[in-house]
Amino acid sequence: MPRKRKGLEAVTLARRPQALQLRIAGATYRQIAAQLKCNLALAYKAVQGALGELDDVTKGLAERHRDLELQRLERATLALWPSVQQGDKDAIRTYVRLAERKAKLLGLDAPTEVSGPAGAPLTFTLTLDRPGGMRENPSKNADD
Secondary structure, eight states: HHHHHHHHHHHHHHHHHHHHHHHHTTOOOOHHHHTTTTHHHHHHHHHHHHHHHHHHHHHHHHHHHHHHHHHHHHHHHHHHHHHHHTTEEEEHHHHHHHHHHHHHHTTOSOSOOOGGGGGGOOOOOOBOOOSSSBBOOTTTTOOO
């Protein structure tokens, strides 16, 4: 059976572009399967595979863009550095902005705000264990 599976994967690979185009056009997975003359699972796999390839391409492009932007920031920093060393306040402010941008691109800064789903505040439940495995009963009064 491994041979049949490899054949199905090859068919799915070949159908990815057409399957994705159909999905973009608004076709359901059933419609895609009918158009490509395959079962629903293969239609779904073809679309998801094409989307995964796009994700990989997009990630690669984003990485290249980030690298290019970092190189530009480095060049600007090198050009600015002699003025920074001489104590030029405008150059120092500009350098700080460049450094902040670089840190942001590299993800060096800690998050400044943390929130839950859809921006809601985070909620926590704290459970205290007493020595010996006895749990604190939150409904009891602390004076008892």
